[in-house]
Amino acid sequence: MQRQAITLAALADRNNLELATWKAARGKSSRPAVARFLGQLDENLDQLAADILSERSPQGRAIQFTIHDPKRRTIHAACFADRVLHHAILNLAEPRLERMLVDGCYACRRGKGVHSAVAAVQQTLRAYPWFVQVDIDAYFASIRHDLLLELIARRFKGEPFLRLLARILASGATGGAGVGLPIGALTSQHFANAFLDSADRLLLRQPGCGGLVRYMDDIVWGCASRQAAEESVATLAAHLSIERALRLKPRRRIARSAEGTQFCGFRIRQGVVLASRRKLARFRAALQRIERVAATGRVAEADLQRAAELALATLDGCQSLGFRQRLLAAHRLEL
Numbered sequence: 001m002q003r004q005a006i007t008l009a010a011l012a013d014r015n016n017l018e019l020a021t022w023k024a025a026r027g028k029s030s031r032p033a034v035a036r037f038l039g040q041l042d043e044n045l046d047q048l049a050a051d052i053l054s055e056r057s058p059q060g061r062a063i064q065f066t067i068h069d070p071k072r073r074t075i076h077a078a079c080f081a082d083r084v085l086h087h088a089i090l091n092l093a094e095p096r097l098e099r100m101l102v103d104g105c106y107a108c109r110r111g112k113g114v115h116s117a118v119a120a121v122q123q124t125l126r127a128y129p130w131f132v133q134v135d136i137d138a139y140f141a142s143i144r145h146d147l148l149l150e151l152i153a154r155r156f157k158g159e160p161f162l163r164l165l166a167r168i169l170a171s172g173a174t175g176g177a178g179v180g181l182p183i184g185a186l187t188s189q190h191f192a193n194a195f196l197d198s199a200d201r202l203l204l205r206q207p208g209c210g211g212l213v214r215y216m217d218d219i220v221w222g223c224a225s226r227q228a229a230e231e232s233v234a235t236l237a238a239h240l241s242i243e244r245a246l247r248l249k250p251r252r253r254i255a256r257s258a259e260g261t262q263f264c265g266f267r268i269r270q271g272v273v274l275a276s277r278r279k280l281a282r283f284r285a286a287l288q289r290i291e292r293v294a295a296t297g298r299v300a301e302a303d304l305q306r307a308a309e310l311a312l313a314t315l316d317g318c319q320s321l322g323f324r325q326r327l328l329a330a331h332r333l334e335l
Helices: 008-012 013-025 030-040 040-054 080-099 114-127 145-153 161-171 186-195 197-204 226-244 277-296 301-313 321-330
Strands: 062-068 072-078 130-135 209-215 218-223 251-258 261-263 266-268 273-275
Touching: 008 013, 008 040, 008 080, 008 114, 008 161, 013 030, 013 040, 013 080, 030 080, 040 080, 072 080, 080 161, 080 186, 114 218, 114 261, 114 266, 114 273, 130 226, 130 261, 145 161, 145 186, 145 261, 161 186, 161 266, 186 197, 197 218, 197 226, 209 226, 218 226, 218 261, 226 251, 273 277, 277 301, 277 321
Parallel strands: none
Antiparallel strands: 062 072, 130 218, 130 251, 209 218, 261 266, 266 273
């Protein structure tokens, strides 16, 4: 397999850095750190280019915060200069990383995403009498840098570039020295996708299995029988342990497809897709907030309409008309 050569000079090219800056700043230009960077753009890009060429990048600074969505996650927001660096890398490397992924991988890919993944899971439930659903225990925090760098080195060449990636990984280690990717970094999303590509291909080769859908480390696939399902789970678990130093969470679901499943915040059945209870609760809470704000008379109608549209967007891709009609009627609002 031919490897792609990426040089530090190509990364530090002014056109590449300007494109990376535009991507990193999109929708965020009013934030103080972004505004400061853009306010001295020429000087900051000159400095970033110099740091790349002299192998001083990344800066490695990040802000950490915790979210509960629904489970507790620690997010690492890299400083803006490092976010520009990440985009500069992906400008050159993303096409090669993309080519290594199977069609059933849906996270962080153009033309894919949550709604496409949900539709694919429904198709799997329709096509196979049994299905398996698993996810990986502490996935991002368990990725070993040496194994990831070995994988990347089979796709890319250029020792300075590979050293840069190693420094990025080391600066964001979240599971101890040499282990873990920071959730929230652009590079982490693409590296985490690539790290499970061998598992995807292994499952697609299993007898009686197909319809693979993976959204980062949440995996669903269809099976012709319960025996095929059990054997494929055992094969996957062994592969992850031996080749990737990962383990599946103990709760692994093998069920008849007619039972349906929950995936990416949706309840998926063979004939219908419904919102999860958490999504419904969020929509209900959003309506209550809009109603309270509207009662004050201090917010423009156009702003209230935008807030309502954002709330409705959380229910895109599923059947929810009856729920919305009942809820809006209870709040004495027009549909």
